[in-house]
Amino acid sequence: xxxxxxxxxxxxxxxxxxxxxxxxxxxxxxxxxxxxxxxxxxxxxxxxxxxxxxxxxxxxxxxxxxxxxxxxxxxxxxxxxxxxxxxxxxxxxxxxxxxxxxxxxxxxxxxxxxxxxxxxxxxxxxxxxxxxxxxxxxxxxxxxxxxxxxxxxxxxxxxxxxxxxxxxxxxxxxxxxxxxxxxxxxxxxxxxxxxxxxxxxxxxxxxxxxxxxxxxxxxxxxxxxxxxxxxxxxxxxxxxxxxxxxx
Amino acid sequence: xxxxxxxxxxxxxxxxxxxxxxxxxxxxxxxxxxxxxxxxxxxxxxxxxxxxxxxxxxxxxxxxxxxxxxxxxxxxxxxxxxxxxxxxxxxxxxxxxxxxxxxxxxxxxxxxxxxxxxxxxxxxxxxxxxxxxxxxxxxxxxxxxxxxxxxxxxxxxxxxxxxxxxxxxxxxxxxxxxxxxxxxxxxxxxxxxxxxxxxxxxxxxxxxxxxxxxxxxxxxxxxxxxxxxxxxxxxxxxxxxxxxxxx
DNA sequence: GGCCAAGTTGATCGTTCAATCAAGATGTGT
DNA sequence: ACACATCTTGATTGAACGATCAACTTGGCC
Numbered sequence: 340x341x342x343x344x345x346x347x348x349x350x351x352x353x354x355x356x357x358x359x360x361x362x363x364x365x366x367x368x369x370x371x372x373x374x375x376x377x378x379x380x381x382x383x384x385x386x387x388x389x390x391x392x393x394x395x396x397x398x399x400x401x402x403x404x405x406x407x408x409x410x411x412x413x414x415x416x417x418x419x420x421x422x423x424x425x426x427x428x429x430x431x432x433x434x435x436x437x438x439x440x441x442x443x444x445x446x447x448x449x450x451x452x453x454x455x456x457x458x459x460x461x462x463x464x465x466x467x468x469x470x471x472x473x474x475x476x477x478x479x480x481x482x483x484x485x486x487x488x489x490x491x492x493x494x495x496x497x498x499x500x501x502x503x504x505x506x507x508x509x510x511x512x513x514x515x516x517x518x519x520x521x522x523x524x525x526x527x528x529x530x531x532x533x534x535x536x537x538x539x540x541x542x543x544x545x546x547x548x549x550x551x552x553x554x555x556x557x558x559x560x561x562x563x564x565x566x567x568x569x570x571x572x573x574x575x576x577x578x579x580x581x582x583x584x585x586x
Numbered sequence: 587x588x589x590x591x592x593x594x595x596x597x598x599x600x601x602x603x604x605x606x607x608x609x610x611x612x613x614x615x616x617x618x619x620x621x622x623x624x625x626x627x628x629x630x631x632x633x634x635x636x637x638x639x640x641x642x643x644x645x646x647x648x649x650x651x652x653x654x655x656x657x658x659x660x661x662x663x664x665x666x667x668x669x670x671x672x673x674x675x676x677x678x679x680x681x682x683x684x685x686x687x688x689x690x691x692x693x694x695x696x697x698x699x700x701x702x703x704x705x706x707x708x709x710x711x712x713x714x715x716x717x718x719x720x721x722x723x724x725x726x727x728x729x730x731x732x733x734x735x736x737x738x739x740x741x742x743x744x745x746x747x748x749x750x751x752x753x754x755x756x757x758x759x760x761x762x763x764x765x766x767x768x769x770x771x772x773x774x775x776x777x778x779x780x781x782x783x784x785x786x787x788x789x790x791x792x793x794x795x796x797x798x799x800x801x802x803x804x805x806x807x808x809x810x811x812x813x814x815x816x817x818x819x820x821x822x823x824x825x826x827x828x829x830x831x832x833x
Numbered sequence: 834g835g836c837c838a839a840g841t842t843g844a845t846c847g848t849t850c851a852a853t854c855a856a857g858a859t860g861t862g863t
Numbered sequence: 864a865c866a867c868a869t870c871t872t873g874a875t876t877g878a879a880c881g882a883t884c885a886a887c888t889t890g891g892c893c
């Protein structure tokens with residue numbers, strides 16, 4: 340079992356010639372992974388047939404089974420790709436636009452709000468979907484899903500640590516990161532169920548209220564640390580992460 | 587007493603001789619709904635075949651299609667049943683054990699924590715699972731999923747309204763209910779991904795902190811309303827809702 | 834006792850699924 | 864120019880799927 344996946348002749352995005360959409364003009368393996376990623380996102384893992392992936396990727400079944408022993412290995416490659424894409428596609432654009440660590444968190448959340456807006460609440464968090472669909476199936480899958488969540492947690496925790504001096508001393512920042520992630524995932528879930536972004540926005544608004552109280556408590560209490568004026572809430576809007584065809 | 591179903595060439599599952607299972611000795615329709623409910627919960631809707639439902643329920647395919655025109659109508663019946671079960675099975679036991687409205691909310695959350703504990707984090711919120719699996723498929727399904735969430739929201743909102751005088755005046759209680767539900771669903775999702783209840787417990791702990799701050803703010807501010815001493819956090823533990831076979 | 838509607842049965846339809854295979858195309862090193 | 868490993872092709876496999884149907888059994892009512 341050779342550990343392929345060291346391929347990648349050119350960088351993954353901004354391809355040359357860019358003749359059409361995006362996922363063409365890649366080597367077959369990348370095309371399969373990218374196509375499977377989008378289809379898994381839109382329809383789920385179980386509901387997506389290998390046949391459909393092959394048709395959409397313009398490949399044949401033998402090619403798929405040349406690169407991946409089984410459909411599940413293709414899923415593992417997709418999850419690898421999500422982990423690789425998190426920073427450059429989701430986190431970095433927000434961080435480069437917003438400097439304040441707390442606002443960075445809400446900038447990321449706003450990215451998900453925009454995704455709900457754009458997709459009409461028909462597309463959720465790719466990791467969350469897969470987590471609920473197959474987190475208790477095979478261990479390798481569950482482990483990679485957890486690794487993806489850890490990527491999110493780490494990014495949020497970075498912000499919290501950077502804002503540590505503006506937060507109460509006794510706040511558990513790691514637990515707070517779990518909290519933020521829970522609100523995000525639970526909000527997206529409700530938005531999809533109601534086909535409306537309102538529940539997500541309400542949940543994020545309550546999270547904002549919580550952070551306001553945390554910051555105020557830290558500022559009001561013992562020796563008030565230097566409290567910079569809170570910057571403008573959101574300079575402009577966040578990009579939509581994980582596009583995957585507007586359907 | 588004709589021993590109907592005297593057939594049984596090979597046993598499909600532990601059979602009558604002990605009708606303890608509670609899902610036996612029901613009319614066929616109820617047995618089908620209950621069996622489908624459990625299987626959908628354990629495996630998801632798409633991954634559960636009609637054949638498997640029939641085998642587990644001890645029914646035949648014709649019976650199913652006598653009661654339900656299609657598999658999706660069976661799902662609708664399952665969702666109806668979840669809505670009917672929410673109060674008597676999940677809410678009422680907590681409410682009868684806990685009087686304080688805020689503690690009632692955390693009592694319900696503790697019920698989900700216990701479910702994670704008992705199932706080894708292998709079983710999530712049934713509504714949440716279905717929401718992410720098929721909220722953008724057929725409208726009738728999505729609508730019933732939303733109705734189920736509304737049942738949860740309403741129960742939580744009742745508690746918040748009952749505690750309205752202990753909360754800040756300007757708090758949006760409806761949004762706060764969405765917030766609580768988001769934390770619950772997102773926490774369960776992470777717990778399943780990590781195969782550990784820790785993320786759920788962390789998120790709930792942060793939610794508790796938020797409520798502490800809300801209550802303190804209301805108590806400290808203008809004309810302090812009578813603030814009863816907060817009762818003991820949890821008298822005893824909440825039951826596990828939606829059991830569905832410990833697997 | 835006789836009747837009919839309600840309920841149940843199991844065989845079977847056409848389709849789709851993941852996976853396999855032998856054989857052909859491609860390209861790289863020498 | 865040659866050889867050989869890598870990669871791609873598309874038909875094919877057997878099993879499982881959702882769904883349908885006509886035939887059969889049961890129970891309540893006159």
